Amino acid sequence: MDPTMPNLYGEISEFAERYYHIAKTGPILNHPSKKRLSTIENNTPPKAGRLIRDVIQEAEEILSYQLSTGHPRNFAFIPTPVSPVSWMGDAITSAYNPFGGSSVSGAGVCAVERSLIAWIAERFGLPPSAGGQFVSGASMACLTACTVARDQRLNDHTRCKGVAYVSEETHFCTRKALHIIGLLDYQIRTIRCDAAFHMNVDHLRQAITEDLEKGLSPFLVVATCGTTSTGAIDHLDQIADIARRHKLWLHVDAAYGGSVAFSSTHRKLLNGIERADSIAWDAHKWLFQTFSCGTILFREKSHALKSFASTANFCRDIEDEEDPHNPWNYGIELTRPARHMKLWFFLQVLGMNRVDQMIGRGFELLDLAVRELNKLPHWVVMAPPSLAIFNFRFAPENVNQGNLDKINERVSKELIARNAACIITTRVRGVVGLRMCTINPRTSDEDICRVVKELDHAAHAVYKDFRAAETGMTKDAGKV
Numbered sequence: 338m339d340p341t342m343p344n345l346y347g348e349i350s351e352f353a354e355r356y357y358h359i360a361k362t363g364p365i366l367n368h369p370s371k372k373r374l375s376t377i378e379n380n381t382p383p384k385a386g387r388l389i390r391d392v393i394q395e396a397e398e399i400l401s402y403q404l405s406t407g408h409p410r411n412f413a414f415i416p417t418p419v420s421p422v423s424w425m426g427d428a429i430t431s432a433y434n435p436f437g438g439s440s441v442s443g444a445g446v447c448a449v450e451r452s453l454i455a456w457i458a459e460r461f462g463l464p465p466s467a468g469g470q471f472v473s474g475a476s477m478a479c480l481t482a483c484t485v486a487r488d489q490r491l492n493d494h495t496r497c498k499g500v501a502y503v504s505e506e507t508h509f510c511t512r513k514a515l516h517i518i519g520l521l522d523y524q525i526r527t528i529r530c531d532a533a534f535h536m537n538v539d540h541l542r543q544a545i546t547e548d549l550e551k552g553l554s555p556f557l558v559v560a561t562c563g564t565t566s567t568g569a570i571d572h573l574d575q576i577a578d579i580a581r582r583h584k585l586w587l588h589v590d591a592a593y594g595g596s597v598a599f600s601s602t603h604r605k606l607l608n609g610i611e612r613a614d615s616i617a618w619d620a621h622k623w624l625f626q627t628f629s630c631g632t633i634l635f636r637e638k639s640h641a642l643k644s645f646a647s648t649a650n651f652c653r654d655i656e657d658e659e660d661p662h663n664p665w666n667y668g669i670e671l672t673r674p675a676r677h678m679k680l681w682f683f684l685q686v687l688g689m690n691r692v693d694q695m696i697g698r699g700f701e702l703l704d705l706a707v708r709e710l711n712k713l714p715h716w717v718v719m720a721p722p723s724l725a726i727f728n729f730r731f732a733p734e735n736v737n738q739g740n741l742d743k744i745n746e747r748v749s750k751e752l753i754a755r756n757a758a759c760i761i762t763t764r765v766r767g768v769v770g771l772r773m774c775t776i777n778p779r780t781s782d783e784d785i786c787r788v789v790k791e792l793d794h795a796a797h798a799v800y801k802d803f804r805a806a807e808t809g810m811t812k813d814a815g816k817v
């Protein structure tokens with residue numbers, strides 16, 4: 338052992354034991370006091386080093402102030418129920434600190450990245466010419482895709498006339514990406530959604546026709562496979578038909594829903610995705626990886642070269658003439674970690690049968706939550722449950738919309754305060770409701786049944802308070 342190193346090995350195994358105990362029994366949402374937050378914020382590095390034990394203890398305390406993303410009763414956003422195998426793979430990879438930007442300096446990890454990307458692309462049904470790379474997440478994947486779409490479909494003369502199409506439910510990372518690649522608001526069309534939150538394809542057709550008549554240059558349509566709010570999957574085949582007809586680039590944001598490509602029972606939900614020009618998918622969502630483990634895939638690997646291929650005198654020794662695969666030529670980053678190695682590690686250790694079951698569990702939990710909630714009066718479903726996302730709200734009759742919004746907001750807060758569950762609110766067609774995302778394979782059936790009961794108790798208690806306050810106000814109004 339290196340004598341300058343503290344006993345890291347012992348510390349790490351003790352840490353793992355502590356961590357899993359806290360992850361199971363600790364708070365779902367933990368906030369520091371204002372005082373502690375201010376101490377953390379105003380801290381500066383010490384002149385003399387401290388004992389590693391003390392530093393680990395403080396780091397754990399700081400890290401504990403979070404939404405416990407992997408807690409079995411955290412149903413907020415797209416939770417990240419991480420497999421311990423993933424963080425172990427991440428830690429091992431970090432120790433080697435491989436340079437993932439060049440296949441000369443990181444030959445092993447770059448070969449694994451190519452093989453994983455080819456395998457994922459095949460799962461999505463893309464042709465053998467497909468390629469891509471791992472990126473920090475879907476936001477970067479979308480930026481990479483929009484850049485390539487612009488360079489493949491527009492030229493110096495048409496750039497200022499280029500138009501991109503997104504839907505009302507498209508994640509905001511797309512609009513950000515479109516602005517970064519130089520589009521102004523007049524070049525972005527937001528297409529309305531149908532009753533089930535899919536991009537309305539008739540409106541898309543109409544918008545493209547109108548733009549062509551104005552002499553503009555439609556070049557990109559972004560479809561979503563698993564919207565963040567409701568889990569809806571756009572009509573990929575129909576959108577692909579429209580894209581082909583008008584020579585638009587089709588990017589599919591499958592950040593969340595793309596994981597279904599690895600499910601033996603639900604793969605058909607993705608039909609049509611194989612026609613995409615590019616796909617974004619995050620393994621750090623529904624494939625149980627630590628942040629950041631996103632991918633961008635291109636139908637034609639070589640398309641990315643036009644946008645990104647670069648060289649410099651100082652790169653002579655890391656450019657491989659026989660193997661022109663250096664990742665920096667295919668994406669935005671030069672220095673990049675081997676983000677994919679934890680996924681490789683995870684897939685090797687668990688095997689695809691187990692991964693298939695873990696994804697399938699998300700669907701089972703959703704069905705159970707829907708069944709349990711449907712047994713109760715006064716609860717309404719706000720959007721068709723899709724993938725593993727469920728939107729609903731407590732809506733007894735004779736309560737106005739404003740108060741229903743407030744009641745549901747309070748129900749969410751009550752559950753968090755009691756450490757019963759983290760179920761946050763969202764707006765569906767302007768109305769506040771509760772949203773559950775049930776992708777954690779560590780969530781038990783009992784967790785779901787208990788949480789639905791807690792929701793109902795909390796809702797009735799909050800409703801009673803509202804009624805009492807209203808009655809009090811009415812009585813007071815009569816007083817002189």
Ligand SMILES: Cc1ncc(COP(=O)(O)O)c(C=O)c1O
Pocket residue numbers: 415473474475476477508510561563564565590591592593619631
């Ligand atoms: C559908 C969808 N697209 C894009 C993103 C952004 O992904 P990231 O946070 O990995 O950049 C999200 C995040 O939840 C998402 O749900």
